[in-house]
Amino acid sequence: MFESSLQQLGSALRARQISSVELTQLYLDRIAKLNPELNAYITVSPETSLAQARAADARLAAGNADALTGIPIAQKDIFCAKGWLTTCGSKMLHDFVSPYDAHVIARFNDAGAVNLGKTNMDEFAMGSSNETSHYGPVKNPWDQARVPGGSSGGSASAIAARLCAAATGTDTGGSIRQPAALCGISGLKPTYGVVSRYGMIAFASSLDQAGPMARSAEDLALLLNAMAGFDERDSTSLQRDKEDYARDLAKPLNGLRIGLPKEFFAEGLSGDVAHAVEAAIAEYRKLGATVVEISLPNSKLSVPVYYVLAPAEASSNLSRFDGVRYGYRAPDYTDLADMYEKSRAQGFGAEVKRRIMIGTYVLSHGYYDAYYLQAQKIRRLIAQDFTEAFRQCDVIMGPTAPSTAFKLGEKGDDPVQMYLSDIYTIAVNLAGLPGMSIPCGFGAANNGNPGMPVGLQIIGNYFDEARMLNAAHQYQLATDWHSRAPNGI
Amino acid sequence: MFLANADVRKVARLARLAMGETEIETARSQLSGIFALIAEMQAVDTRGIEPMSHAQDVSQRLREDAVTETNQRELFQSLAPKYKGAPQVEAGLYLVPQVIE
Numbered sequence: 001m002f003e004s005s006l007q008q009l010g011s012a013l014r015a016r017q018i019s020s021v022e023l024t025q026l027y028l029d030r031i032a033k034l035n036p037e038l039n040a041y042i043t044v045s046p047e048t049s050l051a052q053a054r055a056a057d058a059r060l061a062a063g064n065a066d067a068l069t070g071i072p073i074a075q076k077d078i079f080c081a082k083g084w085l086t087t088c089g090s091k092m093l094h095d096f097v098s099p100y101d102a103h104v105i106a107r108f109n110d111a112g113a114v115n116l117g118k119t120n121m122d123e124f125a126m127g128s129s130n131e132t133s134h135y136g137p138v139k140n141p142w143d144q145a146r147v148p149g150g151s152s153g154g155s156a157s158a159i160a161a162r163l164c165a166a167a168t169g170t171d172t173g174g175s176i177r178q179p180a181a182l183c184g185i186s187g188l189k190p191t192y193g194v195v196s197r198y199g200m201i202a203f204a205s206s207l208d209q210a211g212p213m214a215r216s217a218e219d220l221a222l223l224l225n226a227m228a229g230f231d232e233r234d235s236t237s238l239q240r241d242k243e244d245y246a247r248d249l250a251k252p253l254n255g256l257r258i259g260l261p262k263e264f265f266a267e268g269l270s271g272d273v274a275h276a277v278e279a280a281i282a283e284y285r286k287l288g289a290t291v292v293e294i295s296l297p298n299s300k301l302s303v304p305v306y307y308v309l310a311p312a313e314a315s316s317n318l319s320r321f322d323g324v325r326y327g328y329r330a331p332d333y334t335d336l337a338d339m340y341e342k343s344r345a346q347g348f349g350a351e352v353k354r355r356i357m358i359g360t361y362v363l364s365h366g367y368y369d370a371y372y373l374q375a376q377k378i379r380r381l382i383a384q385d386f387t388e389a390f391r392q393c394d395v396i397m398g399p400t401a402p403s404t405a406f407k408l409g410e411k412g413d414d415p416v417q418m419y420l421s422d423i424y425t426i427a428v429n430l431a432g433l434p435g436m437s438i439p440c441g442f443g444a445a446n447n448g449n450p451g452m453p454v455g456l457q458i459i460g461n462y463f464d465e466a467r468m469l470n471a472a473h474q475y476q477l478a479t480d481w482h483s484r485a486p487n488g489i
Numbered sequence: 490m491f492l493a494n495a496d497v498r499k500v501a502r503l504a505r506l507a508m509g510e511t512e513i514e515t516a517r518s519q520l521s522g523i524f525a526l527i528a529e530m531q532a533v534d535t536r537g538i539e540p541m542s543h544a545q546d547v548s549q550r551l552r553e554d555a556v557t558e559t560n561q562r563e564l565f566q567s568l569a570p571k572y573k574g575a576p577q578v579e580a581g582l583y584l585v586p587q588v589i590e
Contacts, residue, residue, distance in 0.1 A: 099564050192544050206542050235549050304530040307523060315504060322505075324583050325565070329576035336586045341507035353506055357497070357516060358523060360504040370531070376540030378533055383541060416522050432544020462544065 102199025181455020
């Protein structure tokens, strides 16, 4: 059951071979057993999940079930879910029970999916290893001494450990794709504006985008069908006709033109990751694709540009946490300013404070043009590189992350080293393009350490999610990397 | 780029973050490293390039100037009984330290 696809689970539920209550209970038992070690979930609420499962069973019995009705799905703790503790990985929201549903949560509720719990994440989605969570780091199920990636590390770890059928994530600079790569699962960040940000706790509003995480591309397509759609409550949500993201899954790949950015295979890429990615490209050639070298000359600037834009937007978004209307308030203070300063100093962790400081500095008087405006201009240059590249190819492929999962604590003292682990994913957010990661092999085993999963990144043109899912699905029909499970899981 | 402790202190105040002297020193050294990374961007010639904020270059949608939210003050001030809602409320108001003598 834990190895079934979402489509198989849906069929079994509709055929009444298993009830949603039984399926949900199987997962809850598994979470109770494995989560104390993995720490993939911050909140599990069995009564709430089982109540949803009973409602789904009634709907299944009445014969008006949807594709996802009765399927247990984990939600990243960045999404507000009515009645659920919603912490965003922060002490600041340690007691915040959301009074409303995010658009994404409402869409899954409408589909009759069961909310299995809220997954752990880097605090306010700021991190690439899940070590910045106030609720403790998540472990990578392939090797518990290693990080799962971040910020959607709880979702990635839960999927790899079969602690949920699928999950949601959000991706501001790589937060779906990098943990998907490090945990050996599949994850998709859609085109900016495709999934509503309403009720998704804001980090960097011009980059944040929600997307699905699962074991296969086929599952991702089903999930994206439920998540995508116009929402007037998000001012950047795009008005587009509804589409079926699974429509092209079965298409053969004959004639697919794959662009390989030479900058993604240069210095800084681990040999074992390069090896696995090259093998995946060779497999694509066998499947009928052609390969062309492309160049993204400005992509090297994406990390500096991102570390101006994202902190600037974060410093503004996080100013709402003032200890007045909700969230943490310091126990002792002398006056209003002191209450703000102490509540924020005690409620936010080190990485969040660091980014608020960067953002406050670059937006402060006299620096706006030199930093924020300059970064926005280079952002256009980075986006234009992609537009140029897509004249020569249909999809772009390369590594998702420069190395496989690193050890817990390994990059703890050096923020810049941590920031560089998103070097291949950030440019995609800056351009607003869709990107995904699928498992494509394992890195080198050494000194008794097992080989860790490697992710292949697939970048598509705007609104080309169906084509990317097609390319990923055809690869997954020809290979079995995506169905591998960690030892002992 | 070189940051002084005084710069960090000023930014911490603007950001409403209480920081002790050791934290200021740690922040100074880490922020200096990050700004060294950011400095790579300064050499790029961006004359004539329009800044980009949305990939589709859409402008903000406007809506009718009408009330769309309902009054949920009671709900916001008394969330689930299991958890504490707003830090301090009284008679439907959010309490903060006195600001006017």
